[in-house]
Amino acid sequence: MSKKIFVTVKQSIFLNYTLTGICWIMAGVCRFLHSPISTRIALLFISLATISSIILLTMGREEKRDEMAESHIMESSYIGFKVMCIATMLSLIFTICNSFSSAPINFPQESLLNIILGTGMAAAGLAFRYLEKDA
Amino acid sequence: MEYLITKIRDLRRIHKMQQSDLAKLVHVRRETISNIENGKYNPSLKLALDIAHVFGKPVEDIFEYIEEDDVQLPDSDKTK
Numbered sequence: 001m002s003k004k005i006f007v008t009v010k011q012s013i014f015l016n017y018t019l020t021g022i023c024w025i026m027a028g029v030c031r032f033l034h035s036p037i038s039t040r041i042a043l044l045f046i047s048l049a050t051i052s053s054i055i056l057l058t059m060g061r062e063e064k065r066d067e068m069a070e071s072h073i074m075e076s077s078y079i080g081f082k083v084m085c086i087a088t089m090l091s092l093i094f095t096i097c098n099s100f101s102s103a104p105i106n107f108p109q110e111s112l113l114n115i116i117l118g119t120g121m122a123a124a125g126l127a128f129r130y131l132e133k134d135a
Numbered sequence: 136m137e138y139l140i141t142k143i144r145d146l147r148r149i150h151k152m153q154q155s156d157l158a159k160l161v162h163v164r165r166e167t168i169s170n171i172e173n174g175k176y177n178p179s180l181k182l183a184l185d186i187a188h189v190f191g192k193p194v195e196d197i198f199e200y201i202e203e204d205d206v207q208l209p210d211s212d213k214t215k
Contacts, residue, residue: 009164066163068176132166 004061009069012062013128015052017080021122023049028114032107072131080124087119137200144172146190146197161185 007015023045030042056062065073091112098104147157154172158165161182170176171186178186178198187194 063164064162066167067179067182068167068170069164071176 005055005059006063007056007060008063009065010129010132012056012060013073013076013125015056016125017076017121017128018125019052020049021118021120021125024114024118025122026118028111028116028118031111031114034107034111072128076124076127076131079127080120083123084116084120087116091116137202139174139177140199140201141171141174142197143168143186146192150190157186157189160189 027042027045027049030038030045095109095112143157147154154168155165158168161168162185163182167176167178167182171178183194183198187197190197
């Protein structure tokens with residue numbers, strides 16, 4: 001039987017939210033640039049996020065969440081959701097303004113989805129880190 | 136406005152107990168005990184009762200709500 005890797009709540013949130021969110025943002029930015037090299041870099045970031053999630057799920061043993069951790073996770077998820085809503089609105093404004101522009105930028109629209117979701121996840125992870133600081 | 140002040144740190148010192156020891160006894164993380172002591176987290180009634188039980192004291196002897204107007208507290212000892 002393989003030995004499980006012990007991860008604290010902070011580490012788990014970092015890997016599940018902050019790191020994954022940042023990887024998604026970077027992948028979105030790379031795809032936005034819309035070149036063969038940036039597409040490969042985007043694939044690298046998505047692979048990194050996927051591998052870390054799979055390792056955590058299969059080999060990780062997470063520290064038991066107590067009431068403060070649960071409370072902070074709920075609060076940080078709410079902050080992450082609010083940030084994601086703002087990111088969605090900003091991306092809509094950008095898309096609409098781009099369509100009206102005399103020289104519109106040609107980019108894959110789905111790259112914005114990566115950036116929006118990644119921003120929300122990273123914000124939730126960072127908010128949790130802020131709530132748990134100095135503990 | 137009301138603030139929660141606790142005597143957990145003093146009681147721990149009397150009982151020669153580390154934060155991690157108390158955390159283990161009440162089944163929470165050490166960070167939770169630290170945040171309660173620093174006035175950054177308001178514990179649930181169950182956790183407050185568990186902590187009181189560890190020290191063998193009534194919960195009102197350990198946790199106390201104080202009106203801001205009544206007393207000036209250092210920021211580190213306040214929980215809204």
